[in-house]
Amino acid sequence: GAVVSQHPSWVICKSGTSVKIECRSLDFQATTMFWYRQFPKQSLMLMATSNEGSKATYEQGVEKDKFLINHASLTLSTLTVTSAHPEDSSFYICSAQDRTNYGYTFGSGTRLTVV
Amino acid sequence: QQQVKQSPQSLIVQKGGISIINCAYENTAFDYFPWYQQFPGKGPALLIAIRPDVSEKKEGRFTISFNKSAKQFSLHIMDSQPGDSATYFCAASTTSGTYKYIFGTGTRLKVLA
Numbered sequence: 746g747a748v749v750s751q752h753p754s755w756v757i758c759k760s761g762t763s764v765k766i767e768c769r770s771l772d773f774q775a776t777t778m779f780w781y782r783q784f785p786k787q788s789l790m791l792m793a794t795s796n797e798g799s800k801a802t803y804e805q806g807v808e809k810d811k812f813l814i815n816h817a818s819l820t821l822s823t824l825t826v827t828s829a830h831p832e833d834s835s836f837y838i839c840s841a842q843d844r845t846n847y848g849y850t851f852g853s854g855t856r857l858t859v860v
Numbered sequence: 861q862q863q864v865k866q867s868p869q870s871l872i873v874q875k876g877g878i879s880i881i882n883c884a885y886e887n888t889a890f891d892y893f894p895w896y897q898q899f900p901g902k903g904p905a906l907l908i909a910i911r912p913d914v915s916e917k918k919e920g921r922f923t924i925s926f927n928k929s930a931k932q933f934s935l936h937i938m939d940s941q942p943g944d945s946a947t948y949f950c951a952a953s954t955t956s957g958t959y960k961y962i963f964g965t966g967t968r969l970k971v972l973a
Contacts, residue, residue, distance in 0.1 A: 749903075751903070777958050786968070787965075787966070788949060788963045788964065789904070789949070791960060791961075794958060796958070836901075838903045838904070840903075847892050847894075847909070847911075847953075847955050848894055848906045848909055849894075849906075849961065850906065851896075851903035851904045851905065852903050853903045854901070856901065
């Protein structure tokens with residue numbers, strides 16, 4: 746089945762630094778990937794839609810200059826949290842669609858802790 | 861119009877029992893209804909999904925019941941096991957273009973041994 750690899754699975758960074766999270770579709774090409782943020786015991790909040798070769802589409806209220814998304818190839822999308830602050834600490838998850846079916850496959854998530 | 865309401869928020873079931881989680885949607889344009897299972901610290905995994913042309917879909921111990929007129933769908937977990945203890949999310953979307961999931965708020969299921 747479709748596999749989405751997300752790396753790193755967890756990261757701790759200092760306040761003011763930037764962190765990059767990678768999302769790869771391993772066995773299929775994904776023209777579209779999605780980035781979510783999830784707070785403890787809450788649902789998934791869509792941050793942005795990442796389209797290969799074009800600019801990402803951000804959801805209302807998401808700072809595009811803080812959360813930089815790049816989808817440079819059909820198998821890789823990256824999310825960079827710039828000038829991270831403690832309030833950016835969260836669980837970030839990507840997803841991608843294998844066009845052979847309608848379902849989206851999710852990555853394993855990245856736990857970001859900003860200290 | 862874009863909301864998906866999920867209930868209950870939490871559920872405790874004895875081993876071997878039936879777990880039932882319900883979702884309701886408003887947007888009649890939705891035509892794809894997946895259920896995801898999420899364990900702590902992991903990403904959601906697709907469990908089972910249904911399209912509105914059928915009223916029920918069964919895969920192993922998991923069954924989706926779909927009521928198009930009521931705009932409701934539910935997940936039934938038969939013979940619930942402790943290993944089923946997780947958070948379950950329903951979702952709804954269209955299937956045209958670049959479609960986004962609208963997620964329910966989640967149900968935390970605990971199956972007692």
